Amino acid sequence: MSTSAQQAIKGGASVYKPDGETLRQFLLNRTALLLCIQGPEGSGKSTASAMKLWMSAIRQAPQKDGIRRTRMLVVRNTFNDLKLTTVQTWKRLFPPETYGQFLETAPFCHKIRAGDVECDVWFVALDDEGALHKVLSLEFTSIWVNEARELPRRVIGGLWRRRGRFPAVMDGGPSYPIMILDTNAPADDHWIPIMRGDVPIPSKLSDDEKRELVKPEGWEFWNQPGGLVEITDDAGNHVRFEPNPVAENTAWLPGGKNFYLEAARGQTIHDVRIALCNKLGRSRTGKPVFPMFRPDLHIAKQPLQPVEGHPILVGVDFGLTPAAVFGQHVMGRWLILHELVAEDDAGMGAVTFAPLLKAELASRFPGFKFSLFGDPAGDQRAQSDERSPFMIFRACGLPIQPAPTNDTTVRKEAVEAELNRLVNGYPAFLISPTCPRYAASMEWGYRYRKMKLAGADRYTDQPVKDEHSHVNDAGQYLLIGGGAGRALLTGSAEPKKPTNTRTAYRPFAKPTGKPRRW
Template identity: 35%
Template sequence: MTALSYNRDAVPTVRAFMASDAFVRGLMGPFGSGKSSGCVWEIILRGLRQAPGPDGVRRSRWAVIRNSYRQLEDTTIRTVHQWFPPARFGRWKPTDHSYVIDRMRNEGDDAPVEIEFLFRALDRPDQVGNLLSLELTGAWINEAREVPWAIVEAVQGRVGRYPARRDGGATWSGLIMDTNPPDAESDWFRFFEEQDHSAAIAALAAGLPGMTADGFARLFRQPGGLSAGAENLENLPPAYYQRLAVGKSDEWVKVYIDGDYGFVMDGRPVFAEYADGFHCAECRTVPDLPIYRGWDFGLTPACVWSQVLPSGQWIVVDELVSSSMGIDRFSDEVMQHSARHYPRSVFIDVGDPAGTQRAQTDERTCFEILHAKGIAIEPGQQGLAIRLESVRRPLRTLVDGAQPGFLLHPRCRMLRRALMGGYRYRRMQVGGERHADRPEKNRWSHVTDALQYVATRLFGPSLRFAEAGAGDGDKDFNAHPADDRTRSSVTGY
């Protein structure tokens, strides 16, 4: 019996996901984007392509994992059965939570096919033991953000073990996962967005011949539901995402409709305009243009490297953030990093105006220390309103018709998390949704301040008139609170 039809053209990201042979693949997107259906079909197509064993049968076995049996029964199993009803395609054993599809053939091929689904609920790390006896071809973790990462790691050791090598082995083995976007502090984010798999693969080159980082792990991100590239719309009710967004918080819309990473926090993002899926991508500097370095001082100094391209796009390509380090030693780190990664570039340096304040220890300012090293740093604008608006201006801008006016390289991990919500307005301990009137000083604020000082140099001049009419309320927005422990009690910066 042949399979039902599945229109992959409606979900181009899912199509690319299914075309990949990476050992670990993640599929991330908004509500209703066809992620689960794509994973079901991926298992079926892999099962149909499994090479026949000695007896001529194409056998494969797949664990399907969700965080609870209630979720498995209400959603995951239901999705599998909707596409491939047991009455038509195979044998469903509800007491074992297993389903064997054995009434399906490749077109023009009489080889029997057996695709076995083992549905398992694993929502705690101590349930890893439940996996140790499984011999699998592959596994699918449905709504992976709800499953502990220890289980994700353990599953990788159980795949590729069925069929046994003596029976020909698995034609392809691996782990597929789908999810709504998880938190930016999650293990998923660290695995797919931060870890350098190429370095680990190179260290194990003898045991992984021909393996590349993309061959080991790949993340596929679907467009947001309100974007021009939204997927699976033909299978959703009219205006599905527009109606879904009504009455929801900005953070909810960001995760479940825009398909962007969230940030678990008790507060409101300062730069709500930042959309990680749109504003974060690999980028590189143009050799003949100057690079702007933005500096923030204090006991947690930070520096960001950025450039304005001929198109007007502002790209941020690098960052350095430290703790318990004075400006003398930190500036050496910045100079070494610049010489190593941008050896032929000309730098324009803009920093925290507090760096002009004189220390009581040796009476030298941060600016004087940098000037002595040949770094011709100048102060950025100090008012909070102009600093924030100078960053928001490119975040809201499009260049060349559809490209973001602001682009952040993924290597800027601290700044990326800051823009996703770590840099925030603190929620007030009162009734209702009230927040502080200026951003909280926390571990995310210093690198973001460094960005703002450069932004005032690049985009601030056109905003000065607007701030001049804003009144005197912004005068002390840049003042540092007395309990900011990352600031020196001696120098004040």
């Protein structure tokens, strides 16, 4: 930093000293063009990001008149978050009375004039399309995206193209143009952990979408230690949270390392894992259809095996992204054993999916009788094909039958009833950990969309239709077809005459292996 700038800010904010090795490495790096830092709440990542932006300003080479001119952009997903959080962090570090005038009307701008540093810092919320289009037409030296998990990859790409554009080449060009991203732990299907290499690129994406998720040269990622560590028993069950001895920024937090224990009080385990332990978590936007689903109760600790003497029940949802869920009803309990979800980028019809499902039954459940239940709409012929999905399945040797109802309320209440039941102290509904898609849909993926209305939170009447809904609908058809919710349909909890499973189709003449008992 120049001597004149040092003199100009004397008496301003206290000297910043990062508390933590990850923060230090993030700040000391001079080779990365995009720097992304992830950490728990209170880890100092926003402060470090603001200081990194300031470093871009003071490293700018002076122009002919001796002034280091730069233009910065700071963005946040919503105006309220920008005004109440991001701007306040910035003004605490760079008080206007020391660094120069701060324009308090949107778009906010801090006109820093400190010695030989002349830096305009613009603050923009991207919650309206007009603001985004405006930003993407401007030129900046460096950009800071605060809470980057809230912005899609393509918006980041658009912002990236606006850095390194000021000052103009005729005025010397930018000396240290960078893009800074800070974020709390995102969902496990977010582009940040995928690009960082924590999560594989989903095969269902198009080639262009996959290319967007490959880490470009010069993009670097830092991940801070969590503020807490989770202690579990030998079976993997949660026991407690403890302060992480290597947590960062605790020197600047009230209570030091105990700050995080206090912050965890009254919070759900899921929220603590994401916000305070810095662990990836499933997206929780909207309102879950099954809020009573508890992963610690309803997901088995070990893979479930099929139980001899009980048929395999299969629920099937059709469409361009069909899905099937396999399970059994054993002594009053629903055991979800396996899932099959289409991942064809161009879509997959019943003609392709039926033989895949048949092969799956043959390889995973040899010797078992089975029953298939599908979306009742599958009995209707498509405009592009004279055969219905049910006709295609039956022609493939799969005697599928329509589920008793397609009423979403009945299906939902039938699943809820099983989630709320225990059988001899054990959950009446249990998913094998080998069914990650179905488990994700039950936990939060199958949800109602939040409506953009003023006042109290309101949600759509029907669940969102996406990759989570298909596999969840298949699970509902399994339960309804297998007898769950019978009282809702008939007014009687007594089962109807059972299906004669002796006549059920068997994919092979002889069993290829004796299934283990569960």
